[in-house]
Amino acid sequence: MGIRVGIVGYGNLGRGVRKAIQQNEDLELVAVFTRRDPALMEPEEGIRFVHIDLAPDYRDKIDVMLMCGGSATDLPEQTPWMAEWFNTVDSFDTHAKIPEFYETVDAVARKSNHVSVISTGWDPGLFSMNRLLAESILPQGHAYTFWGKGVSQGHSDAIRRVPGVKAGVQYTIPVEGVVQRIRAGETPELETRDKHLRHCYVVAEQGADRAAIEKAIVSMPNYFADYDTKVTFVTEEELQKEHGGLPHGGFVIRSGITGNGTKQIIEFGLQLESNPEFTASVLVAYARAAYRLHREGQSGAKTVFDIPLGHLSPKSSEELRKHLL
């Protein structure tokens, strides 16, 4: 029998998790839990929808719950609640609140003897692992994280709140020249504006003042004022056809010094056609880890820093040493 998992929340991430589970033979989807009325969910072959309030009834039928809600309001409430009944994996990504979230989840999971892997995905997650790894190997050095080219959901939402805007998508784009300098061994001190550009594709309402829209966007504090921002007006058809996906990615670079000034550069990068599907794939690998840690008798909240990589693979330690080391 495989590892029995549940999905909590069925937006882009939850759908990505369903697809990722199909790629892993040792995992089996038991049910999708939702706050909506399960009877009103569009039926999908092989999926049982269950109201989230009934989740505790599944405590003997599910090994790991994959938490697919948002970090703003869903996860702070749902992860601690689910950790009473299940091992959990989530992608809580509000960086400033991670320590507090960790403490809350850790207390519940220790008491209930479950393992809760928090804040996994790619950032936090894979990028965090590479920041830690590179800093530990090259303590003397400079670290850079770049995001993109990719769609930022928060910034796209901000565009759509501007009066006269009907629809819009925002891309975060690393400044290519700066990246090349770092790869060539320079270690520049960079301001926010030096690292990323923001490019907005905007559909204006009929008769709207485009100049006013552009000005409102580029001067918006927190979101755009600190960046070089480009606004391109497009038709609704163009937006759907050219900018309907959710690509993302980025890279973590550490440029360090060993010995007497020897330069060493470590880089980790992602090029993702679908941000939610990739995040989902990371969550699913960590579901396997949560299951194994729990079987080893561990409990409490865990992050990517606490989990041996071997626990992510369905292969045995012997196979891994033989074929991947």
Next chain:
Amino acid sequence: MGIRVGIVGYGNLGRGVRKAIQQNEDLELVAVFTRRDPALMEPEEGIRFVHIDLAPDYRDKIDVMLMCGGSATDLPEQTPWMAEWFNTVDSFDTHAKIPEFYETVDAVARKSNHVSVISTGWDPGLFSMNRLLAESILPQGHAYTFWGKGVSQGHSDAIRRVPGVKAGVQYTIPVEGVVQRIRAGETPELETRDKHLRHCYVVAEQGADRAAIEKAIVSMPNYFADYDTKVTFVTEEELQKEHGGLPHGGFVIRSGITGNGTKQIIEFGLQLESNPEFTASVLVAYARAAYRLHREGQSGAKTVFDIPLGHLSPKSSEELRKHLL
């Protein structure tokens, strides 16, 4: 008091470890162990040279031994012996013999209650970790490992054995066009020849037949016959000036598919001005991990797949969650 370490073997790697220890305040070098006569070692400030046979006398004075010998003959003998008395870290890199080496070291270390981290460095080591991580996240995909541009010690030695060759250095170079295709999302099936070029810089003996040397090199089985190999003759001065370093690097790329054909690419890369100094820096970070695992009561042989990344950092779990996650 810091973590007390010893170095076994004082070639390029051992010297790199000495420099790396100086970059890490929580580590303290107690002694360098050598098979040579310690009295004949060139004195270095702050370094105590001790004959390797006397190592067991240091069993209460050293927490972790950093094994800096070669994989062909030194480590198979030295790691199991040292594991009787100390926690150890090595960079055993004969891929085909890793399972056997693991079993041998594991048996000794379990019995003596020590932790032996084997086969760390960058390949095996960081590259292995990325192969495992990427395969676990994207089970459906193609994996590629490229090495270089960098000096291959084994191939440089092979050149020097050709009659008429006075000195020589060999660079392994990834085929740029192939790398670009993979980064652009293609997943080609590649032969050995498609992935890497070999470029040899050769100093000929006076009056030697250069055409014969070139032919002997490019047709040499195992080393060059399966590759496109270029031979460039240089003077001894040019070789020393332009090709005296030990740069290396490479990248591990996994190109995978999620959902309904969505492309996702994970890449990890290194650009190293000094291969031995970088490998040394990885060993030193894993010395910290060996020390901690031992204090937690663990024992036996461990690989990079078995060790949580948090153990590599001198920072506390709280700090890591707050600043690096």
